[in-house]
Amino acid sequence: MKITLQSFASARTALALAIIFAGVFGWWRWLAADESAAGRFQTHPLGRGLVERSVTASGTVKALVTVDVGSQLSGPIIDMKADFNSQVKRGDLIAVIDRAPFEAKVQAASANLAIAKAEVARREAAMAKVQKQLGLLDRDVERYKALASSAGVSRQQLDQAQTQSDTTRHELGAARADLDSARATVVLRQAELDQAEINLHRTLIRSPIDGVVIDRRMQPGQTVTAEYQTPILFQIAQDLSQIQVLAQVDEADIGAVHRGDDVRFTVEAFPEESFAGVVDQIRLAAAKTSGVVTYTVVVRAQNRDMRLFPDMTATVRIITARREGVMIVRNEAIRFRPEAALLGGLGPVDGHARLWVLGGGNAILPKLARLGLEGDATTEILDGEVRPGDMIVLRTADAAAQGRK
Secondary structure: OOOOHHHHHHHHHHHHHHHHHHHHHHHHHHHHHHHHHHHOEEEEEOEEEEEEEEEEEEEEEEEOOEEEEEOOOOEEEEEEOOOOOOEEOOOOEEEEEOOHHHHHHHHHHHHHHHHHHHHHHHHHHHHHHHHHHHHHHHHHHHHHHHHHOOOOOOHHHHHHHHHHHHHHHHHHHHHHHHHHHHHHHHHHHHHHHHHHHHHHHHOEEEOOOOEEEEEEOOOOOOEEOOOOOOOEEEEEEOOOOEEEEEEEEEOOOHHHOOOOOEEEEEEOOEEEEEEEEEEEEEEEEEEEEOOEEEEEEEEEEEOOOOOOOOOOEEEEEEEEEEEEEEEEEEHHHHHOOOOHHHHOOOOOEOOEEEEEEEOOOOOEEEEEEEEEEEOOOEEEEEEEOOOOOOEEEEEEHHHHHHHHO
16 A cells, blocks of 8 residues: 555654643643642641740739829828829829918927926926925924924824825825826827828828839829828839739649749730740639639739830730750641541550651551650650651641631
């Protein structure tokens, strides 16, 4: 049979198409095989890193020392010498209560003291007079006794002299008691004057500490009433370069928290920034709210740039355990369980976890690992059949896709 040039060209075209089709089919089969192996699972390479276990709580930023400055006296405020955010030193005058009524009380107490001292002088003079009279009467009694033995005076005269002497002696005792009472009155009037002067001094409200005024609750002209409780005029924070966070930790988590634990916390004002602190105190007094029991954990932190303000709400993360530079696996890999058909009757192994490693072909292989510290996101691997670089299965691709929706 004679082969023409046209038929030869057609054969070459058909052969080329066949080769292209075979290449495309082989490429599709390779993709399908890869999809069946790696594409069905989400994996992560095993390596070394950090494991942290933490307790999360909410808290409030507070100054280390906050002093409520109040008034022990009642009266109108005539001057306020400090305002919000004012820097004050210990002893600085920050408010004045009307002094006129208290100055008048000092003057009255001073006058009463002078009267009491004059009364003491009068009583001393009266007692001296009685003492002289008693001395004269005692000498008369002795003289009458000498004369009575020689019948120079009558018995009646001697008895009268003795009676006058005894009566005067009693008057001397009364005069001495009156003098003691007058002296005690002087002490009382002196105490009243001291108290009046103290109250006058208290009309000048001074700062008890060095710090900054974070709250002012009174205005000039407002009347302070201190009969039943001390009214608060100012709230002063001692040093805002160091702050504390009062975190409320649930009773289920408090056992894991210890003094000295590292802390990271955020505030709503700076949501992208994390601040460092340390657990300083775990208070024993519990707080009960709607049946929920919490304990206050005091976290100390630095605030050198003064960006953290009192009463800010903080989200606190207390690091209760930490491992660095250890072989780690994500917690999802420990929880992963493949389809029952792949398990092949494999059961749990005491003291070990079964991790699934992506192998060649379409298979995922189970390997045992002994676990250490279980953290929030990762878990420490102490030893086992796995090695760094193994592609550990975290979840199926379908589960990962659903999680992203």
